[in-house]
Amino acid sequence: MSDRMKNILEWVYCIVIAVIIAILIKYFVGTPTIVKQTSMYPTLEQNDRLILNRLSRTFKKMPKRGEIITFEAPSNNQEGLKIEDLQNPVAKYENEPSNWFSKFTYHVLEIGKESYIKRVIALPGEHVELKDGKVYINGEMLNETYLSDDVITNPSGILQDFIVPENTVFAMGDNREGSKDCRAFGCIPLDRIESTVVLRFWPLNKFGKVD
Secondary structure (H helix, E strand, O other), rough: HHHHHHHHHHHHHHHHHHHHHHHHHHHHOOOEOOOOOOOOOOOOOOOEEEEEHHHHHHHHOOOOOOOOEEEEOOOOOOOOOOHHHHHOOOOOOOOOOOHHHHHHHHHHHOOOOOOEEEEEEEEEOOOEEOOOOOOEEEEEEOOOOOOOOOOOOOOOOOEEEEEEOOOOEEEEOOOHOOOHHHHHHHHEHHHEEEEEEEEEEOOHOOEEEOO
16 A cells, blocks of 8 residues: 555544544534524524533433523424323424434434523422413422513413423523423423533623523
């Protein structure tokens, strides 16, 4: 084998290894992302750049109340929950890829995958009530200091008085009137939560931790 061919192969090996490492870091450790919608306004605005922590998914750690998470969009995100779902108000995921290649491109490379970004409001086993424009957890009003003063929390689906199922979370956008979230499609299973938001790095005047 000529020296030139050896050099080419070495470069190919380096590129392949670098790509594999980048994919592993993106899936298991963390990745940047761009906010595309207004459902978390005013906390997050369109085109904000964020760093996401994916170690929580890697170690299957339940997020805390108040944390901002990203999760795979449910398959019932358009139709919403039905009356018979109220005893088990969990978002549906019925469009799972059928073979290993499509699963890899969808879940790992995230090609064709839609994700939502929302704030965790309630945890497994908690009693949630949406009434009088406020959120009540186990009978006590939730103090949501991150919301604008004029925000009113109304049910946007059939969920307004329920228990959060085990291994799921109830999440909503801070822009309650402009957010399609768990009120419509149900609570999010832990294994569909992709990451938590670590910090915002763009725009520079808002650089830092996101609360």
